[in-house]
Amino acid sequence: MRIRRRTVICQQWTEMVTDYLDGALPRGLVRAVDRHLAACPHCTEYLAQIRRTIEVTGRSGLDDAAAMPDDLLDALQRAFDEFRAEESSG
Amino acid sequence: MSTSETALIDRLRAGDSSAFRQLVIDHQPALIRLANTFVPSRAVAEEVVQETWIAVIRGIDRFEQRSSLKTWIIRILVNIARTKGVKERRTVPLGSLLGENSDAAAVDPERFTGPPGRGGWSHPPAPWSQLPDEIVMSNATISLVVETIGKLPEQQRLVVMLRDVQDWSSSDVCASLGISESNQRVLLHRGRSALRQLLETKLGVSG
Numbered sequence: 615m616r617i618r619r620r621t622v623i624c625q626q627w628t629e630m631v632t633d634y635l636d637g638a639l640p641r642g643l644v645r646a647v648d649r650h651l652a653a654c655p656h657c658t659e660y661l662a663q664i665r666r667t668i669e670v671t672g673r674s675g676l677d678d679a680a681a682m683p684d685d686l687l688d689a690l691q692r693a694f695d696e697f698r699a700e701e702s703s704g
Numbered sequence: 705m706s707t708s709e710t711a712l713i714d715r716l717r718a719g720d721s722s723a724f725r726q727l728v729i730d731h732q733p734a735l736i737r738l739a740n741t742f743v744p745s746r747a748v749a750e751e752v753v754q755e756t757w758i759a760v761i762r763g764i765d766r767f768e769q770r771s772s773l774k775t776w777i778i779r780i781l782v783n784i785a786r787t788k789g790v791k792e793r794r795t796v797p798l799g800s801l802l803g804e805n806s807d808a809a810a811v812d813p814e815r816f817t818g819p820p821g822r823g824g825w826s827h828p829p830a831p832w833s834q835l836p837d838e839i840v841m842s843n844a845t846i847s848l849v850v851e852t853i854g855k856l857p858e859q860q861r862l863v864v865m866l867r868d869v870q871d872w873s874s875s876d877v878c879a880s881l882g883i884s885e886s887n888q889r890v891l892l893h894r895g896r897s898a899l900r901q902l903l904e905t906k907l908g909v910s911g
Binding site: 623624628632638660665666668670674686687691693697702 | 893
């Protein structure tokens with residue numbers, strides 16, 4: 615059986631990185647990527663940058679998770695109660 | 705559908721007010737963040753979320769449980785937010801996904817040398833991934849990222865928000881937005897690539 619080793623070039627890698635991280639690349643291609651990464655510091659840095667980008671993006675909303683003010687929560691709960699009361703009374 | 709979720713839905717339908725209150729408390733922050741990506745101001749985002757809860761109250765009896773409760777709520781929010789956001793931004797129908805930037809490259813092709821699409825780096829990424837958190841996670845950097853997320857095409861913005869800000873699984877995102885796994889990855893890829901480029905421009909150490 616002839617085994618043809620796939621190769622991945624830098625520019626191709628920049629378009630595969632999301633599939634790679636999501637585990638959506640075929641196994642042969644993953645091996646080709648790993649061989650390329652082992653040999654190419656720029657593409658290794660590129661992967662590290664994408665990972666870091668995901669990390670920064672993940673932090674972007676953290677300080678924004680404001681709790682709901684109690685008066686709004688009470689108002690919604692009243693709306694719920696009223697609607698359910700109407701429903702059950704037909 | 706987990707049994708605890710089925711039980712929760714039963715409690716809501718039975719008019720259990722404290723179950724509803726807890727549902728709101730659990731989901732409110734994520735809904736606000738998501739709504740914020742559609743509409744220009746926090747105030748409008750809060751309005752969107754309020755309307756979403758009202759729609760949940762009115763719709764819970766009709767919820768068919770083909771998706772998770774969270775997915776169902778998100779879909780309601782997306783519809784309401786799009787209606788409101790349409791006045792502020794040019795939006796495209798949720799179905800016409802790949803119309804926006806579908807053939808945009810992750811990295812400017814000018815930075816490679818060699819056959820088109822198969823080039824090696826001529827201008828490799830300026831390194832920044834090893835910089836300390838104090839720089840990479842600084843408030844200045846994070847506000848820039850938030851601003852850039854806000855400028856992404858709508859579909860990319862949504863997928864980036866759900867996957868990378870709210871840490872949803874790819875299958876939850878696909879179910880909520882009604883898109884395929886591969887479309888979802890294309891959108892995520894475009895969004896992440898744009899954000900990486902922004903961070904490289906801001907933080908990359910040249911030379």
